[in-house]
Amino acid sequence: MELPENNGYNKRTQKDYSLSFKLQLVAEIEQGFLTKSQAKTKYGIQGDSTVTKWLKKYGNFDWEDRTFYPMSKTPEQKILELEAKIKLLEKQKARAEHLAERADKKVIIFDMLVDMAEKEYDIEIRKNYKPELSTASKKNKKKQ
Incomplete structure (x- = not known):
């Protein structure tokens, strides 16, 4: 065999x-x-x-700790990423400006409606506070 x-x-x-x-x-x-x-x-x-x-x-190395260290990016990659971030920020800025403009228009329309309602119904809707102290504050001052 x-x-x-x-x-x-x-x-x-x-x-x-x-x-x-x-x-x-x-x-x-x-x-x-x-x-x-x-x-x-x-x-x-x-x-x-x-x-x-x-x-x-x-061994001398820490083979247990296998943390990922990404490779450094080339300057071209960094430029492309930064350009993409700029575009995103420009879109966000335009959106924020649009929303702020809409809010301003809403405030103007609301003021006009309140003015019309005050004239039409002959009532005061807006409160006009004078810079004087409130009555509760006046009472506290007199006690002292």
Whole structure:
């Protein structure tokens, strides 16, 4: 009975790798000589997460914190974004001016209607307060 050929591929376990090997592999990856997948292929490491576990355990980088740092934008991209913001702000300004103009027109129309109602029905709708003190304030002053 013949044994199947391995074609240079030996099945290994975590226990087969020495600490010095793991540290060397981690150093190679952190120095940028290899990626995780290249190291896995080069050294015949089978598990998908084996190298990642070694990086977390023995590496100098914080492999747990995977915060996203967006790439810096080119000046052309920044200009396009700023132009889009300018257009948006111009639209918002025009809308605000339109609403302010409508509000002013409403106030004028309301004043005209109140004037017409006062003349038509001969009553005072608007209250005309004089800058004198109110009666409650006058009583408080006399008590002191």
